[in-house]
Amino acid sequence: MKAVLDVKRFDPENNSKEYFQKYELEVEESSTILDALIKIREDLDGTLALRCSCRASICGSCGMRVNGSAKLVCKTRLVDIAPEGEKVQVEPLGNMPIIKDLVVDMNPFWNKVQQVRPFMMPNNTEPEGEYIASNESMTHLVDVMNCIMCGACVSDCTALEVDESFIGPAALAKAYRFVADPRDDKSKDRLKYLNKNSGVWDCTRCYACVEVCPKGVAPMERIMKMRDLAIEEGFKNTSGYRHTKSFVNSVGKSGRLDEARLALTSVGFFNVFGLIDLAFVGLKALVKGKLPPILPHKARESENIKKIVNKIERGKG
Amino acid sequence: MKKYAFYPGCVARGGAPELYQSSLLVLDKLGIETIELDKAACTGAGVLQEKNQKLGDVLNIRTLAFAEDMNLPIITICSTCQGVMSQANHRVLKNPEYLEEINSELREEGLEYKGSTEVKHLLWILIEDIGLNELQKTFKKELKGFNFAPFYGCYIVRPSDALGFSENPERQHSLDMVINSTGASVTDFSGKTKCCGFPILLINQKNSLKMVSNHTGEAKDKGADAMVTPCPLCHLNLDGYQGKARKDNRGDKGDLPIIHLPQLLGLAMGIEPYRLGFARHIVSTKDFISSISPGERYSDPQNFNVAMxxxxxxxxxxxxxxxxxxxxxxxxxxxxxxxxxxxxxxxxxxxxxxxxxxxxxxxxxxxxxxxxxxxxxxxxxxxxxx
Known part of the structure; x- marks a missing residue:
């Protein structure tokens, strides 16, 4: 079948600018994008730089952006992306500096993984035989352990795009792997660290990492779990905690979201600058007639909702 | 006449009342009959779920059960509500034991969910249930020459397995398709399926406003006259904070109107701008409206006076x-x-x-x-x- 690849080229050593180069070639029906890229490098253009190794989605080397979203190109068949031989855009991963063409510098990625101390830290001395952990306590970690560090989630993370200090989905998923491991004794310290700025609360919950992960790690869901665990450990002095708590209270009270109150409580009643800032926004909204109602709308028969919220929240402890 | 159970969501009844009012007008013109689900709870918008996923699922499945009792599909006008309800539905449908666990919480109220309710955003209904040809028959005004930047946001495009993208692949481009059907052009820009920043507005405002500035700035640079979004939460951030965001990050003025999907449809249907609530935007839509419908009434004095x-x-x-x-x-x-x-x-x-x-x-x-x-x-x- 015919394949048309529009590949982003960049060679800083020769001081070139970024540009797209179009390659047309014949490939097998079963070809992956990686097969096509290797064919380009071998038959058409030896200057094209790309990183790959196992060709079986195990090594995590060939993460790239295909038509704007990150993928393992060895796992992506051309026929699924462009059945009619449409043009396929291939770019290097995002949120990382480009070394050449499709090869990115993974150092920022690894630095962040190291930042979360990705190793077991038990308090006790080493046991004679092996650490014993029950099946149930480990099986839910299997998906996180599947991570092959390909960088797809980091590439498409929308929070990282505006703030490079954010720890990011891959490293946070790795952190969860140890936070939730029963053999690790430093969970509380880990959560304390992750509860600070650039940690779990800076995730925007946009699902980009869940969507692009080729291994089903679902980093965002792990981050959400760690928010809850941090609250359970008693780290409550965050806007994030106040926001969540206020949200649950509001739904419990009226069945609906009381936006005005949510904003007030999240900013915090003692955060004077935050409140002044909010007052300006509120005033603008008031003048335009879009201030949320001061008396929140109630759902009909909201007592039933209240009952459910109380029961399930209490059941959780 | 098509009939749906209507789930407007909290923001349409709160911080973005113009969405609710314009939706009612547009649904009427489309010949859609609705019954509002007034007993339904807030979907939790993902926030509730991060604290207690089961609680969120119980509340959402409860809403689906109400619609199932009426034997109607649900229509939403909020992407976030759509996404969160689709996810809850997806979770219980693939796990019957979990559905039973949720149902056991609902029985007290006499409800049981069997798994048959369809939840659809107005955006999808336009394409799948009404069809773009029928939609175009309701249009009175061609919006040729105008450029609209589609802003999907997150919850109506991800996670795609919960949103039925494999069965309905056109959902990925639905907003582009609807904009094109009005005769207007689509301004393509890289931020269209990224996060608007609203979920972290109250947690990390600096990052949130950078997102607002990036998206609205890029769309403006590419020649958009306005941005269209199916999500009122994106609207709140992109509209309400655009001035501050653009000033802090780009040093220019926040001047890109952020309009709701039903407002766009309303304009194409020839509904007067004041009835669509255009005066209720923080970023002024006055110049934009006077270029689309010159001479037509724009402000809604009654509402303005009450506010003042x-x-x-x-x-x-x-x-x-x-x-x-x-x-x-x-x-x-x-x-x-x-x-x-x-x-x-x-x-x-x-x-x-x-x-x-x-x-x-x-x-x-x-x-x-x-x-x-x-x-x-x-x-x-x-x-x-x-």
């Missing part, structure tokens, strides 16, 4: 309270000096040392806590009255 009146009453009472407090302070002070002489309480206040400030601060704090309680009581009393 409320504002004046609020501001007036604030000033009054301040003056009263200052006066009371001086009167009290004068009385105390007259009664006890200079060495008493007044002296204590006048020569306030650091420790004293600390004590006073503590009083203020406890006062604020009391105020919060009073606010709660007030709200519960007033809401039970109305």
């Amino acid at each position: 009146l409320l504002g004046m009453i609020g501001f007036g009472s604030l000033i009054f309270a301040l003056i009263t407090a200052i006066a009371a302070f001086f009167i009290l002070r004068a009385i105390l000096i007259y009664e006890w002489g200079d060495n008493s309480f007044t002296h204590y206040i006048d020569t306030c040392s650091f420790e004293n400030i600390f004590i006073i601060g503590k009083y203020i704090c406890s006062f604020l806590e009391v105020t919060e309680k009073v606010w709660d009581w007030g709200i519960s009393i007033l809401t039970s009255l109305f």
